[in-house]
Amino acid sequence: MKVSLNWLKQYVPFDILPAELADRLTMAGLEVEAVTDRFEYLNAVVVGKITDVRPHPDADKLRLCTVDTGDQTLCVVCGAPNAKAGIKVPCALSGAVLPEGLTVRKSTIRGESSEGMLCSEAELELGPDRSGLMVLNDDLTAGSPLNIALNLSDTVFEIGLTPNRPDCLSFIGIAREVATMVNQPVTLPEIKLAETADRIENHTSVTISDPELCPRYAARLVTDITVAPSPFWLQDRLLSIGLNPINNIVDITNFVMMETGQPLHAFDFDHLAENRIMVRTAKENESFTTLDGKERRLTDDTLMICDGEKPVAVAGVMGGLNSEIEETTTRVLLESAYFNPISIRKTAKRLALNSDASHRFERGVDPEGTINAVNRAAQLLSEIGNGTLVGGIIDEYPRPFSVSSIVLGITKTNQYLGTDLSQTEIADYLESVEFKVEIKDKDTLLVLPPTFRVDVSRPEDLMEEVARLWGYNNIKTTFPKISGVTNLPNQSIKTKDRIKDLMAGYGFSESITYSFMGKDACDRLNLPEDDPRRQMLDILNPISEDQSVMRTSLVPGLLDAMHRNLSHQVRNLKIFELGKIFISNGQAKQPSETEMLAGLWTGTRHDMTWHGKPVPCDFYDLKGVLEDFFLNFGMERISFSKMEDDRCAYTQAGHTAKILLDGQPIGLIGEAAPAVLNNFNIKQPAFIFEINVNRFLSNLPETKMFVPIPKFPFTDRDITLIVDNPVQAGDILDKVKLFDEKLMEDIRILDVYSGPPIPAGKKSISLRVVYRSFAETLSDQQVNLVHQQLTDRIIQEFNATLPV
Numbered sequence: 001m002k003v004s005l006n007w008l009k010q011y012v013p014f015d016i017l018p019a020e021l022a023d024r025l026t027m028a029g030l031e032v033e034a035v036t037d038r039f040e041y042l043n044a045v046v047v048g049k050i051t052d053v054r055p056h057p058d059a060d061k062l063r064l065c066t067v068d069t070g071d072q073t074l075c076v077v078c079g080a081p082n083a084k085a086g087i088k089v090p091c092a093l094s095g096a097v098l099p100e101g102l103t104v105r106k107s108t109i110r111g112e113s114s115e116g117m118l119c120s121e122a123e124l125e126l127g128p129d130r131s132g133l134m135v136l137n138d139d140l141t142a143g144s145p146l147n148i149a150l151n152l153s154d155t156v157f158e159i160g161l162t163p164n165r166p167d168c169l170s171f172i173g174i175a176r177e178v179a180t181m182v183n184q185p186v187t188l189p190e191i192k193l194a195e196t197a198d199r200i201e202n203h204t205s206v207t208i209s210d211p212e213l214c215p216r217y218a219a220r221l222v223t224d225i226t227v228a229p230s231p232f233w234l235q236d237r238l239l240s241i242g243l244n245p246i247n248n249i250v251d252i253t254n255f256v257m258m259e260t261g262q263p264l265h266a267f268d269f270d271h272l273a274e275n276r277i278m279v280r281t282a283k284e285n286e287s288f289t290t291l292d293g294k295e296r297r298l299t300d301d302t303l304m305i306c307d308g309e310k311p312v313a314v315a316g317v318m319g320g321l322n323s324e325i326e327e328t329t330t331r332v333l334l335e336s337a338y339f340n341p342i343s344i345r346k347t348a349k350r351l352a353l354n355s356d357a358s359h360r361f362e363r364g365v366d367p368e369g370t371i372n373a374v375n376r377a378a379q380l381l382s383e384i385g386n387g388t389l390v391g392g393i394i395d396e397y398p399r400p401f402s403v404s405s406i407v408l409g410i411t412k413t414n415q416y417l418g419t420d421l422s423q424t425e426i427a428d429y430l431e432s433v434e435f436k437v438e439i440k441d442k443d444t445l446l447v448l449p450p451t452f453r454v455d456v457s458r459p460e461d462l463m464e465e466v467a468r469l470w471g472y473n474n475i476k477t478t479f480p481k482i483s484g485v486t487n488l489p490n491q492s493i494k495t496k497d498r499i500k501d502l503m504a505g506y507g508f509s510e511s512i513t514y515s516f517m518g519k520d521a522c523d524r525l526n527l528p529e530d531d532p533r534r535q536m537l538d539i540l541n542p543i544s545e546d547q548s549v550m551r552t553s554l555v556p557g558l559l560d561a562m563h564r565n566l567s568h569q570v571r572n573l574k575i576f577e578l579g580k581i582f583i584s585n586g587q588a589k590q591p592s593e594t595e596m597l598a599g600l601w602t603g604t605r606h607d608m609t610w611h612g613k614p615v616p617c618d619f620y621d622l623k624g625v626l627e628d629f630f631l632n633f634g635m636e637r638i639s640f641s642k643m644e645d646d647r648c649a650y651t652q653a654g655h656t657a658k659i660l661l662d663g664q665p666i667g668l669i670g671e672a673a674p675a676v677l678n679n680f681n682i683k684q685p686a687f688i689f690e691i692n693v694n695r696f697l698s699n700l701p702e703t704k705m706f707v708p709i710p711k712f713p714f715t716d717r718d719i720t721l722i723v724d725n726p727v728q729a730g731d732i733l734d735k736v737k738l739f740d741e742k743l744m745e746d747i748r749i750l751d752v753y754s755g756p757p758i759p760a761g762k763k764s765i766s767l768r769v770v771y772r773s774f775a776e777t778l779s780d781q782q783v784n785l786v787h788q789q790l791t792d793r794i795i796q797e798f799n800a801t802l803p804v
Contacts (some may be wrong), residue, residue: 001161003174004038004240006154011175014182018155024181025159029468030168034158038240041097042147044104045124046070048091048116049142053083058110065118067091070143077114082132089133090124090146092117099125099239125239126152128232154240164455166363170261173452180432180469189259191375194382195391204269204333206396209280213303214315215399216338217279218370220378221269223331225249225387234384249325249332252380254356261452262336262365262373263357265305265313269331271323274308277333279315286311290318290353302347303339316344316361317353332381336374338367338401366452367401401451405438408445408462416460417467418475429469430462495697499578499597502632506625508574508599513557515580516547521556524679525650537584537591550582550591554598555650555688559672559680562600566684572603578693595693597667599625602686619655619671622687626659626669634701637662640730643670650676651688657730659691661699667691714745714772715780717787721765721800722758729765735797736769736790743778743786746770764803 005018014021022032048067056062056077065083067074069091076091083089093116096104104117121127121134124146140149147153159168167173172186179186200221208214227247229235234255235245241258245251253264269275282288282298288311289295296314298304303315312323316339325332345362348354371393382389410423427437427445436448449456456462467475500510522534533552542548551557554577565573576599582591601622604614623640630638639660645653648670656670669689677686721732729749736747747769754763769790771783794800 001159001169001174002241003157003159003171004154004237005157007237007240008171008175008178011172011188012179012182012184012186014178014184016182018157021178021181022157025157025174025177027468027472028177028181029162030165030174030177031160032157033160036156036158037147038154038156039147039152041099042124042152043145044096045090045092045119045146047088047136047140047142047144047146047149048074048118049088050083050085050118053085056110056112058112062110064112067116067118068142069093069116070141074115075113076116076118077109077112078118078133080118080120080133082135083118087133088136088138088140088142090119090136092119098123125236126150128229128235156240163363166360166365166454167261167452169360169363170257171259173261176433189376191372191379193375193379193389195389198390200390200392200394203390204272204275204277204394206277206394207279208396208398209278210303211398213281213340213343214279214337215340215397215401216367216370217277217394217396218336218374219277219394220334220374221331221390222334222378222381222385222387223269223390225330225332225381225385227325227327227329227385231384247325247327248384249329249381252377252384253334256373256377256380257356257360260369260373260376261360262369263316263360264373264377265319265335265357266325267312267319267323267333267335268325268329269333270329272307272312272333273310276308277335278306278308279337280304280306282311288314289321290314291321291324292318292353293321296351296353299350301343302350303343305335314347314351314353315339317348317351317358318355332385332387334374334377334381336370336377338365338370364454366454368451371395403449403451405446405448406457406459406462407440408447408459410443410445412459413463413466416463418478419467419470421466421470425470426466429466432469433465435462435465492697495700496578496595496693499693502629503576503599506574506629508576508601511558511561511575511577512579513554513561513577514547515551515582516542517549517551517553517556518546519549521549522552524676525553525555526673526676526679527649531649532583533581535584537582538587550584552581552583553690554579554581554596555690556680558598558600558688559676559682559686562602562686563680563682566682571684572607574601575599595697597691597693597696599689600686601625602684616685617687619657619669619687622689623657623669626689626691634704635661635696635699637699639663639734640669642728643668648673659689661695664695666695708774710772710774712773712775712777714770715778715783716768716770717783718750719767719769719787719791719794720803721767721794721798722762722803723765723798723800725754725761725763727763727765727798727800732765732767732794732798736767736794739790739793741786741790743771743773743782744769744790745772 018035022035026032046069048069050065051068052066054064056064062077062079063083065076065078067076092104094104094106106115118133120130120132122130161168175186203221206217206219208217227249230245230248230251234251238245238251238254243254249266253266257263281300282302282304284300286298287295288298304311305313305315311320313319339361341362341364344358348358348362378389381387410426414420430437430447434450438446440446447462516539527533536549536552539548558575558577561575562573578597580593581596582593584591601617605617605621608614640657641660643656643658648656650673651670652673656668658665659667659669667690672686672688729752733747747767750766750768752763752765758764771778
């Protein structure tokens, strides 16, 4: 919102400096973002005295003027008919930028040098005359900048208004704020209407078919109008805030909108079929051409202004090409209405059509200001356009606007604001901005907001008014009382932080994705129809189709991240995410939330270096990460077991393991299924794990057992067994640990092999067993005896044989 101080002073007198006023407005909640002098461009235009005029040797209509600019004498080529020696005129020096965008340069015109430009008042936007040079008073000093010589100054504020202050989208609205600062009344323009005896009802009518979207519509009729350029004062007002003058009718509607905040529209009355107005919603896919010449396709909830046959304007947004004001227009119907703000905002957004009118309507205009605005415009049309105002006004008001009183507690207000204001002080502040205040009791006020303050509806809004009017900078800084007693950090948060640190230590980068996913994510993961993760919760207003439901798995986000990295030629990737998934319990209920940890590894086992060849990562690399991960948390009861083939959805059958805690599944690990990778447009193997963090956290050991550092050395022995293919190496390890052999410290897998010379249906598993005593150094005889007993038990338990 641009505000010219010269224009603003027409409504409230003040003499405070612009810098101080800008600071006061900002502290009152109307942030002044920029302060400029409208006539700053006249610094490069000086008073020049023409000392000599002679004909141009090569042009009949041009003359060569010698101009004294105080400190130098310039030769200027000029075509103005009134250029003569002895007069003083504006002279734009080289480098000056004029309002119409022209930059003055030294140039050669028809072979003669021209070192500046002599200007008319229209070229400087100081008047309407373009017929000749602007002749200045003879008592002005040659060389003086024109803005100083003519005492021209108009400070323009650019105010960044928040959406809740539509009342300040007008000069009268800003004047109300300034009036409270300088303790002066607001002077509103006097409206005197010279109406004919004829009545508007004899010429037109207004019908509102949807009062919910258009609660009020007022109209006045002006005839015998002459369309012409606006007088200079009106053009100057509009130019001061960056609006271009068009003609007297359009300029008046723009002027009144900027003055009062009420958008108006002027229809060529002779272009309205049946000379009447109907306010209705559009038909689905109805076509309409707006004033900018673009054809728009409308929906059935778009509010339209129509005549007896067709739409003539998009209500509150923009008029139509079929009823615009033309040079031949003689009868004008003025519209002043109040439209539903939500409807206007939806329409403007849908049509991508933002106008000064829609900007105000969608924030909310004063429903009681429609009559005053249309009368003001009718008065100016009668005076400036030499029109005849038809008597009477049409005011269709099917849904009268009502304002409810708000109960404001004095004690509560002071408590909220940290102030100590009296009831009288609070009442005075509110009354200064036209709120009606009634004292209910010694601690309560009944406050009735004015209709132009559509943002005030509750006690907190009134408290905000009191705070800004008293002055935010007057509110003392206070600090909250902080107890010396502190709570221990949440163990769950500490554990999650540790999980992230560990994963980062394994070389994984944390991925943080949206908590949403596409509805097709479960299909892309090939989840069975009865999988609980297909119970998705729809987002009411999704950002896009790819984020239309709450996620039920972290895996789609990781696979999408992998796809993006591959498209950027990043082929080695280790990522993880710790976050919640959401299983729907119905659209009207809160979903079940589960904390999950998921990771993905693709590419090589190690980063490429000069001393080694790249080796692709595999299942066991990721399994090793998880084994060390659980070991770091002291969870020795974790095991891995082959996942049944029919349970493998997005992982490959035969390459997937369940992660078990005390025999109960808490996650899975495996190679991503090729079909799933293809669904995500991925052409590189990937290995994935998922862990239910909720179950993981609930089973963390509460204490850690101290084990002394061994004093005696260990010794190890290897075992190679031939077993049936279905036997899992992990099952052998788990079983051996249950033997509770006191001298056995550890057992690990060395190798698994199948193929010749191993018989068909069999495989070879090699194990390494570590033995140690905490009491003595073991002899070979002791170790061999224990090792033989252990081997015999394994052979018996798993029906194994030793290789020949």
